[in-house]
Amino acid sequence: MIMDSRISSATYFNQGLAGMTTAQNAIAKAMQEISSGQKEIRASSDPSTTASLVELDRSVSRLQQYQRNADAADARLGQAENTLQGMSETLSRARELAIQFNNGVHDDVSRQAMRDEFGQLRDQMLSLANTRDERGDYLFSGSQVGTAPYASAVSAFAGDTRGLNISVAEGRSVRAGWTAEGLQGALQTLDDMASDTSLTTVDAARFDSLVQAQDLAITLRAQVGNSMNAVELARADNEGELYGYTATLSALRDTDYASAITELNKQTLVLQATQSTLARVQGLSLFNEL
Template sequence: MRISTAQMFNQNISNLNRGQTQTSKLMDQLASGKRVNTAGDDPVAAIGIDNLTQQNSLIQQFQKNIDYATKHLSVTESQLGDAETLSMSIRDRMLAAVNGSYSDEERQSIADEMRHSLEQLQTIANSQDESGNYLFAGTNSDTQPFAFNNAGNMVYSGNSDVRTALVATGVAMPTNIAGDAAFMNAPNAMGDFGVNYSTAQTGDFTITSAKIADPATYVADSYSFNFIDNGSGGMDVEVYDSASNLVTTVNNFDPTNTISFNGIDVSIDGQPSVGDSFSISPQATVSIFDTVQQAIDLFENGNAINTPAGQSQLAQLLNNFDNGVDQIRIGRSQSGTSLSSLDNYSSNHADTTLVNNSALSVLQDLDYASAVSEYQKQQLAMNAVSTLFSQVGKVSLFDYL
């Protein structure tokens, strides 16, 4: 078979090019430490590598979100813990002020301490993170959430929304506790109504419950209760609405029985006296700030705390205060629960990343010993082909003539 010079040259150049390509591929693998650098190196492995890399990238984003949520919830949990500790100190001051031997000056001193603690509690509720965002403002984090109005009542300027962070596929975790949930919306200890006692009260009684018993017949309004002599040695209770219309009369009142009217049940503990009165107004939730402020006002009102009305009011304030503290504890517990869940998700992501990296290693990591050996063999073959080609290329018929 006849082989032309051109054909011989082309074949040898092709062999050299293939060898050089293979050598270049081996050099890339040795430089990167990876067996698969392009899809052409191993199409099947490349698909698996791409999927695993995408999973790891997604997990990295989840981990960043977890770190962000953990940081904010840790600060939130700490602040709520401080609020709880401060609140218990305020409660101790409230109980101390009941001491009948205290003078007005001593009660004023306790009121001053409570006012200072109330300011500290407000400062905690207006806490900010490192970026200046308010922790307890809901999603309205650029607005200070808590401030007293001119009437001395706490006003919440945040919202009830909760910020979330995606910490796993389909899983969004809260990263904050809304301020109204933590400090403002404690259940009213009385039920659905707030109670106002008359300063002229002489009987020893407190309202233990004032709630909506039958929503179907409930008539929303404020109501007043007057205890009157029925002329038969007993006492009746007259109930009036806010327009001073007589709603009902309970004859021969027995404090062990519930007063029921307009879908409302009112329970009394103790024994009222003729001439006593009280009123109720709709109030389903209470604010721990307003509760403390009302207690301060009571202690600053001379000897009012030692009157029957003052004692009844204080009992109501203590119950509402305890509900307010429970509300703070609930917020703190929610923060702790979320932190625990975030820790679990972080641990799961770390395990998944470890498994993915192990699989990636199998698919793409280079066996250096085999690669170096193959590179050396390829170099040897290239040198041999190159030498042979150069020798053959020098052969000429004229050398034999």
């Protein structure tokens, strides 16, 4: 009878120790979740949730990259819009000056003053055509963003005509780089009028080159506006998807503080009860030995 009692006491004691370990682990888990703000999720115990979290994290990361691309495209587009406006204004002044150059009788001093201004307009156009973005990439060299479109006002266009596209959403990209090849005639005209003192008029072909270049600047600016609208739409769509994904991630990963605190209190009571039971069992064991 004494032997049976000892066996029963040992069994209760071992079960109590196991219960204490379980309660202590549960308390540690609850405290960790409360302090970190995130649930403890392990692939071994919850493979489905773990797989969902991995996929959601990938989706969020992809959308965040699209948003960074959209920001970069937006900055580039804004700079392009300002540059093209500057081109249009410069070419408009060049046309006015060409008309002035052709009208009336001018002495050498006034003609030289106009040639000097043609030279200034040439330099402005060359600088605008070779505009770089904040990363140092050229805006108007097509896809050859590391190559200046024009080495000088009389050099050939060094870029290409492919343009540059930037991905801003799933399956969507926007044009964010253009070709300035069509400006070559205008640059040549401005250089001719600035440097060739034998010219006393701006002929029709040269004047047309200024008109065509201004038309190109206006057309490109409209394309830039379309791209800016597309970026805004893509950014709004990305934000909507990000909100949904982050809300789902929060529901799966973030600590439910009310539940965690309830579990902590519950397991604390279980631990205290188990410790009390073990103390009684241990006391009975000593009594039986006596």
